[in-house]
Amino acid sequence: MKRGRSTGAPTKAQVERFEMIRECGCVACLIYGLETYPEIHHLTVGGRHGQKRRGHDFTIGLCSWHHRGDPGFSTRDLCELAYGPSYALQPKRFRETFGQDDELLAYQNRLIGQSEAA
Numbered sequence: 001m002k003r004g005r006s007t008g009a010p011t012k013a014q015v016e017r018f019e020m021i022r023e024c025g026c027v028a029c030l031i032y033g034l035e036t037y038p039e040i041h042h043l044t045v046g047g048r049h050g051q052k053r054r055g056h057d058f059t060i061g062l063c064s065w066h067h068r069g070d071p072g073f074s075t076r077d078l079c080e081l082a083y084g085p086s087y088a089l090q091p092k093r094f095r096e097t098f099g100q101d102d103e104l105l106a107y108q109n110r111l112i113g114q115s116e117a118a
Helices: 012-024 027-031 064-068 076-083 091-098 101-111
Strands: 039-042 059-062
Touching: 012 039, 012 059, 012 101, 027 059, 027 091, 027 101, 039 064, 059 101, 064 076
Parallel strands: none
Antiparallel strands: 039 059
């Protein structure tokens, strides 16, 4: 039984997608020419926090800063100056800086060699 925003267990192809995303890095950092290790971010219906996830095929890579606003070993101010706004802390500014969800999904799909999400 699904709980919360869960999209169920990923298929083998979707797990492979996640691995390719991890190999590419954070899509926001890549725009700045930086290479960082990403977490898998599931895009949502309507692009709002807390809404239903669109599924495992609608995923992008975001580092801990861009995904959750976790600055890691740096200070929050340094991360924002160096890496731009965080999706978790400033979703509107994040989208203004890096693009809307579907633009980022298309960019991610180009990076991993997929023409579009299934």
